[in-house]
Amino acid sequence: MQIMGSSKEYDAIIVGSGAGGGMAAKVLSEAGLNIAIVEAGPFFDPAAPEQQTQLKWPWESPRRGAGSTRAFGEFDAAYGGWEIDGEPYTRMPGTRFDWFRSRMLGGRTNHWGRISLRFGPTDFKHKDVDGLGENWPISYEDVKPYYDKVDKLIGVFGTKEGMANEPDGFFLPPPKPRLHELYYIKGARKANVPVIPARLSILTKRINEDRGVCFYCSQCNRGCSVYADFSAGTCLIFPAQKNGGQIDLYTESMVREVTTNDEGLATGISYVNKKDRKEYQLKGKVVVLAASACGSARILLNSRSAQHPNGLGNSSGVMGKHLHDSTGASRSAFVPALMDRETYNEDGVGGMHVYTPWWLDNRKLDFPRGYHMEIWGGLGMPSYGFGFNATDMNKLVGKEVGGYGSKLRDDVKRHYGAVMGISGRGECIAREDNYCEIDPNVVDEWGIPVLRFNYTWSDHERKQAKHMHDTFEEIFHAMGATPLGNKPSDPDNGLAAPGRIIHEVGTTRMGSNPRTSVTNEYEQLHDAKNVFVVDGGPFVSQADKNPTWTILALSWRTSDYIIDQLKKQNI
Known part of the structure; x- marks a missing residue:
């Protein structure tokens, strides 16, 4: 009421x-x-017909999903910004x-x-x-007894890993890695970086009668019509x-x-x-x-x-x-081995299937707190403005890419799914100022x-961001990928503005x-x-x-x- x-x-x-x-x-x-x-x-209510946007096509929006009043796109379940x-x-x-x-x-x-x-x-x-x-x-x-209750009430998939500062919980079965995530696993392990199944609050099996089970449409950001997330x-x-x-x-x-x-x-x-x-x-x-x-x-x-x-x-x-927000930095890369992929539905859940928790000892580094890494890519539905930078691709593949008509269409298909990325999310030191x-x-x-806000990053966060980008490049090279663009050289080393991670x-x-x-x-x-x-x-x-x-x-x-x-x- x-x-x-x-x-x-x-x-x-x-x-x-x-x-x-x-x-x-x-x-x-x-x-x-x-x-x-x-x-x-x-x-x-994402299940209400007048509010449901899950499974709608981009062309069903008069703006094709762009220029809307929602920060993350016309069909996203985020009112505000x-x-x-x-x-x-x-x-x-x-x-x-x-x-x-x-x-x-x-x-x-x-x-x-x-x-x-x-x-x-x-x-x-x-x-x-x-x-x-x-x-x-x-x-x-x-807090542990309440973490346990939350796991059981809401549901979270994952695996027990026994890592010291990454507590295990009560997990549902995790989904299998997608192809770009398999390449990430290969590169990360070569770089001595651990990878484990992600821990996401999405139901991969039924836990009660009030909620359905994920049907892998990869659109959790639109609000789930069966309440699986x-x-x-x-x-x-x-x-x-x-x-x-x-x-x-x-x-x-x-x-x-x-x-x-x-x-x-x-x-x-x-x-x-x-x-x-x-x-x-x-x-x-x-x-x-x-x-x-x-x-x-x-x-x-x-x-x-x-x-x-x-x-x-x-x-x-x-x-x-x-006041403090998580740090955030990202980088994408082109994976030649993923060109000319067979196109099939690998949507999965609306998020990563694997991730990297913090794995190093900060006492041996020049910054005090750690970060985890999130992986993105694959054959998801193209968003508004989907395409590629033809100039960058020309350099990467050694020949002219793109153009018009059937050649553009064919080149988009060849490169579709061959770009992936890594995002770091780290801890900022809380400061009174x-x-x-x-x-x-x-x-x-x-x-x-x-x-009215007053917020700046400190050298702790800037050095952490530099380490993120060094790690991104090491993993990309280990998996045979070529980083896109240049490593950030600005004073904040590519950190997203404070508040942009929304943590x-x-x-x-x-x-x-x-x-x-x-x-x-x-x-x-x-x-x-x-x-x-x-x-x-x-x-x-x-x-x-x-x-x-x-x-x-x-x-x-x-x-x-x-x-x-x-x-x-x-x-």
Whole structure:
């Protein structure tokens, strides 16, 4: 049920419906709590005929998939982007951070690579290794039971490898490598780089009656019409509603602030209804923020009162600080042995079938934290603008390539599937001088003050990126491939701009000391015991893994704690 306004008091109000918000909604509602989910975007169900884009051809779009209002293409299941009309953000001079906002039920989980990795024991205590950043106030053993629960509830394929800082879980059978991935395996092993089956939250076998099994169309980014891949709406919120969970959905609702009483405790939230552009309030015993690391920080910083003059939860002054995103760099290569391929369907899942976890000891390198490598290529459906750079191909194959008519068509067929690539995704050191704050002079179209960012890469990340590119080239040469273009020579060594990997965390970091952190180990505000943050904000460090699985595990852990504290009448 979608509601525009209500005067009743909820047991818990959840702001945001992605990984953290979706998990909290499921756990809290199934424990009998009356829940409101407040989402800035519209309702979304990839199985609904009017919203389904899976299996549509590019020519079914009037724009052929290009120039659309969606950041990743017309048919992609991502409403929002780095730039949204009417919702600006600003940057400090000389710095850059690109902030991705998702505006839809399920949030960013509708479009992501489904790479579902646990943080390892070292990832929670990395300061003990290199002296940088801070340790988490919790350990892997504290989170492991919840990783196990998430594996079993949602499903993830992979294999048990017994690697020290790459914890194994409960895995479904992984798909076999595709041809370009077999070439990658061959080259990586020659370069002494390990390769293991990927770990993606896509069902390769049935786990319950609510969800189907992957049929290998390779279009997870469009939202799965049989719910075989993980998205928060289809795998958490919809099943919770089906199981009797009391959940009211407030969509198209932009939260302005958390409201508080004279004691400084939360009483609910204030939001703007995008349809009638009026402001409403909801009342709740507990407020759970899951609006993304920067989105939740923005709400809290805008929640000013006599009791919280610098923003709710910001008595320490560290709200918004220690913002950090994964590093990212990529390179592609031409594989002559893959020319003149037989064309057949090898779509597979919507993502990589194999990947390389971090394999080296940073104490023997000139940068402190590691990265993993993701592989892409193959015979997927050509996207808008598909083709090749004829000049580069002329040099590579030693003769004229391309042209017009049948010759162009024949050359495209000969080279189709012969280009592949590698992307590195690494850990950035959390720094106090990378932050977001409220811009005192700018508001969005709803009249809500916006964020201003200050972010730069350090030499740690630049040296890591150089190592990535050296490794890419070593593997390409070992597999008989020719790298395309030149190795980056810019000051950042080809790093994607901060925010472009969409893994930002750290703005409401957890810690034992209220003077240096925003939340405690249960993601509970030090300054207001009935407010919790269950997105990536409480992360102390990122690790060289994607954050979603850890957001899910910590949200479940926090939700259990909320239920316990409500029973004990502590909140």
